[in-house]
Amino acid sequence: AKKTGTHVETLLNDLLDIGRISEGVLELKKVPFKITDVAKHIEELYSFNSKNKKVNFVLDIKPNVPKVLIGDPIRLKQILINLIENAYQRTKEGNITLSINQDYSRAKKATISFHIKDSGAEIETEHISKIFNEYYQIEKLLSPISGEGLGLKIVHDLVTLQKGSIQIKNKEENESTFIVSIPFQIPITLQKEKRISKKAERGLYELIKVILIDDSEINQLILTKQFISEGHYKINLATNIEMTLNHLETKEIDVILIDLDMPTLDEIQLIKQLKENILSKNIPVIAISGKALPAEKNEVLDLGVKAYITKPYEKSELFKAINDLIK
Numbered sequence: 001a002k003k004t005g006t007h008v009e010t011l012l013n014d015l016l017d018i019g020r021i022s023e024g025v026l027e028l029k030k031v032p033f034k035i036t037d038v039a040k041h042i043e044e045l046y047s048f049n050s051k052n053k054k055v056n057f058v059l060d061i062k063p064n065v066p067k068v069l070i071g072d073p074i075r076l077k078q079i080l081i082n083l084i085e086n087a088y089q090r091t092k093e094g095n096i097t098l099s100i101n102q103d104y105s106r107a108k109k110a111t112i113s114f115h116i117k118d119s120g121a122e123i124e125t126e127h128i129s130k131i132f133n134e135y136y137q138i139e140k141l142l143s144p145i146s147g148e149g150l151g152l153k154i155v156h157d158l159v160t161l162q163k164g165s166i167q168i169k170n171k172e173e174n175e176s177t178f179i180v181s182i183p184f185q186i187p188i189t190l191q192k193e194k195r196i197s198k199k200a201e202r203g204l205y206e207l208i209k210v211i212l213i214d215d216s217e218i219n220q221l222i223l224t225k226q227f228i229s230e231g232h233y234k235i236n237l238a239t240n241i242e243m244t245l246n247h248l249e250t251k252e253i254d255v256i257l258i259d260l261d262m263p264t265l266d267e268i269q270l271i272k273q274l275k276e277n278i279l280s281k282n283i284p285v286i287a288i289s290g291k292a293l294p295a296e297k298n299e300v301l302d303l304g305v306k307a308y309i310t311k312p313y314e315k316s317e318l319f320k321a322i323n324d325l326i327k
Contacts, residue, residue: 028162032187033073035065035112039100041207042080044234046096054093055119057084062101066110070185074231075158080114081228082155083178087118090176094119103181110186117177123168155180207234208326211247213270214259215239223257226315240265241273248279254326256280260289260300261311268303275304284325288313 039059046057080098087096099115159166164182210233214220220237227233236251238244247253256274260267271287274280284306289296292310300308307321 026161028075029072030070030185031073032068032070034067035069035076035100036061036067038073038077038080039098041232042077042084042098044207045081046084055088055091056095058095058097060097060099062099064102065100065112066102066105066186068187069110069112070187071162071182074229075162076182077231078229079155079158079180080116082152083114083116083180086152086178087116087120090120091118092120094174105186108185109183111181111183114180114182115177116180117175119174120176123170123176207232208322209234209236209252209254210322211236211238211244211253211256212259213238213240213244213256213262215262215264216259219259226318230319241270244274245277245279248277248283253280253283255322256283256285257322258285258287260287260291268299271300271303271305286318286321286325288318 039061043057043059084096084098095117096119097115097117099117101113101115103111103113105111156166159180159182162182164180166178166180169177169179210227212220212223212235214223214237224235224237227235236247236253238247244256258267258270267287271285274283274285285304286307286309287300287305288309288311289300290311291297297308297310306325309318309321
């Protein structure tokens, strides 16, 4: 039942994203960014959280790719993650390779191609002509053997929005490659490259490592999607103190985020354990709760919690609290 709920939740969110794009309300950013930072973040995401131990993730950035581009790094990451997720669904064993190359540059622009190659079954020709159609994708998702999700429709729309192109090539029986080409602006001089803000250098792509303690799979999914959309967070999921401490024993963590509305845990006892344990006592804790009474809020803050966010809340409120704590 949980798996079905998560599947439906993902489908609904994908449909909402497609709707925003088709209505023309999604605006692309034009900011300087390092493409290596985007790629390395994705490499860390899939190398560390391997979905299948028989599948290896390989990153290959060609030396001709400009160090700095001007465009929307968040939407680029969304495109690449959706394509890699699709590759993992199709591949049982072997390699999934992300190759990045500069096709050509002229004046202030460069076209960058992203090749996502998998070792899954060949995509049939008649299937290729339909694969980016949202209604066809819905039909596939509702079948018990769905291979590609609505993420491919989002990829198509985002690439088109950026005046790019996408194609699929079958080189061998067990090898398919999705090729995305996107034009970016490039800085005219090295001086412009050096003007990347400290936020971009230090904060935008320096991963903020968070432990999310929540026993609801739906809540975990919603919050994880929010963090992914921000683009510079590394999320570690936990449902109890034992899982939290296991993360802390092997990783450096910046913030611990706790949902206080978990029916299976005593939230007060959980916070006390975090503040008493040598691994976690110095890590800032943010609490999210549906309880708005001052007495309940003060009880939690008195235990050492640094920020208390009341449901419902704006996404910006959560990220402001995190950024304020790690400055």
